Amino acid sequence: DVKVTQSSRYLVKRTGEKVFLECVQDMDHENMFWYRQDPGLGLRLIYFSYDVKMKEKGDIPEGYSVSREKKERFSLILESASTNQTSMYLCASTSRDSRFYQPQHFGDGTRLSIL
């Protein structure tokens, strides 16, 4: 069974801090995704990666960066946290070969509060 693990369930940080959110998957998936989820807006794609050291911007990349140094790990970085980045962050992964007929697998999410 695919396991996507996000390092923290809850996180509280202060404005201006540099924040790291970590995601690890155990199924050797090539594609990994970071979303944020806000009430009434659904999930919005921040960044995704289709291979080690490869990344592409999603719909709302401003204020974020990512790192993919190893295939199993995809990190989301808030360079200088702001209160409007308070949200639920969800990581997902999928196999490149089966992405059209297999669903994305999601972690349990990190609820991030910026004070």
Place this chain on the structure above:
Amino acid sequence: KQEVTQIPAALSVPEGENLVLNCSFTDSAIYNLQWFRQDPGKGLTSLLLIQSSQREQTSGRLNASLDKSSGRSTLYIAASQPGDSATYLCAVMTTDSWGKLQFGAGTQVVVTP
């Protein structure tokens, strides 16, 4: 730009009734449509995936239909139970090569005993 809409935003039904959840999308150029379930404070669990060439998919009490030309999908849950209470999200896979999903905002369902 693809837009995905789910109406209603919230729904409450008595136990035993059938649930009907709607999803619409603006661009019919999709690879597939996926339905997910989300329990409070949790991640998403995949329910059904319908490929663009298919008309429906079934799993147990769940049935999802897809009408790509009209940009609509419907998720039916038969004989609802209190354990079906959750938020249900639909997402379409856009036709770029990386498998990105565009999500609706979800329908929050409460099944009362």
